[in-house]
Amino acid sequence: MKRKLIAMLMAGVTAVTLTACGGSGETSTEGSAANAEGDKNYKIAVLMSHQTNAFTTAVSSGAKDKGTELGVTVDILDGKQDPNTQASQIETCIAQGYDAVLVEPISADAIVPAVKAANEAEMPVMTIVQQMKNQEDMAVSYCGGDESKAGKMQMEKAMEAIGGKGNIVVLYGPMGSDAQLSRKAGYDEVLKNYPDVKIAFEDTANWTTEEALSKMETWIQTGTQIDAVVAQNDSMALGALKACEDAGKDIPCFGLDAVDDALAAIKAGRLAGTVSQDAYGQGAIGVENMVKYLNGEEIEPFNYTECIWIDQSNVDEYIDK
Known part of the structure; x- marks a missing residue:
């Protein structure tokens, strides 16, 4: 997808690989330019829930590139979808003297004790992509999508496609995660206006194509009429789509995240949007906002990126040329 920030973020700066805290297989970048104040090379850890799909790797790339531009060290840590691993990573970052942590909480609840420890150690924490419990009390800010708004937009498009009646299936992310709960809240807000729509099947596929493919195959085999698939991310939507295509079923599938594979499927007329x-x-x-915070500047408690619906009518605007 076209990245509007790339020109600004890649302004002639070269990344240098470092060793990250918390285990092997983790990556980092150190910028060669001065930061906003020109006097500190801050050390910031970015704790991602996982690094197994195009969405999370894009978030990591944005963080690393911005760190390079601002002249700060950015280490990317992979939580491997394990709340205990993520909590341990925060504790390690405290011990290793990181200036700040950005975290995508695997569990909105389970992350709380570790963030409390960071607060007590006076190491600021920002949430990205997903929020945590007691967000405003424990984190300096949130930067990410408005998950409820995104879910609402997605479900509204699905309702338009099926004429406001019929059977749908819903594929969720990890149960209890902020994205799963907030996107579902958006779904529920829309569905209350469509009494003739029934959720025939719903389950988590944990953001993965493979689980979504397996579950969709099982649901199709029941013989139940399915009029649309709403998946909480593109990876699951593409898994469900493959199951439909393999079974010879023309069922519109709706994703969320706008990763490259999804955009290509939309361009080809396979994925609905x-x-x-x-x-x-x-x-x-x-990363930019955390550096501002470390430099003593005020930042907004919530910074939402824009939600944009993409289908065949506008997909060319978002595919890398």
Whole structure:
């Protein structure tokens, strides 16, 4: 997808690989330019829930590129979808003297004790992509999509496609995560206006194509009429789409995240649509705002990226040329 920030973020600066805290296989960048104040090379950790799909890697790329531009060290840590691992990473960052942490909470609840420890150690924490419990009390800010708004936009498009009646299936992210709960809240807000729509099947596929493919195959085999698939991310939408195509079923599938594979499927007329929340920008803006905070500037408590609906009518605007 076209990244509007790339020109600004890649202004002739070269990344240098460092060793990250918290285990092997983690990556980092150190910028060679001066930061906004010109007097400190801040060390910032970005704790991602996982690094297994195009969305999370785009967030990480945005964070690393912005760190390079601003002349700060940015280390990317992979939580591997394990709340305990993520909590341990925060504790390690405290011990290693990081100036700040950006975290995408795997669990909105489970992250709380570790963030409390960071607060007590006076290490500021910002949430990105997903929020945490007691967000305003415990984190200095949030940078990411408005998940409820994105879910509402996606479900409204699905309702338009099926004429406001019929059976749908819903594929969720990890149960209890902020994105899962907030996107579902958006769904529920729309569905209350459509009494003739029934959720025939719903389950988590944990953001993965493989789980979505398996679950969709099972649901199709029941013989139940399915009029649309609404998946909380593109990876799951593409898995469901493959199951439909393999079974010879023409069922519109709706994704969310606007990753490259989804955009290509929309261009080809296979995927009905997706919602962009600027994954790259979420990482870049998060790092930029944290540097401002460390420099003593005020930042907004909530910084939402724009939700944009993408289908065949406008997909060419968002595909990398």
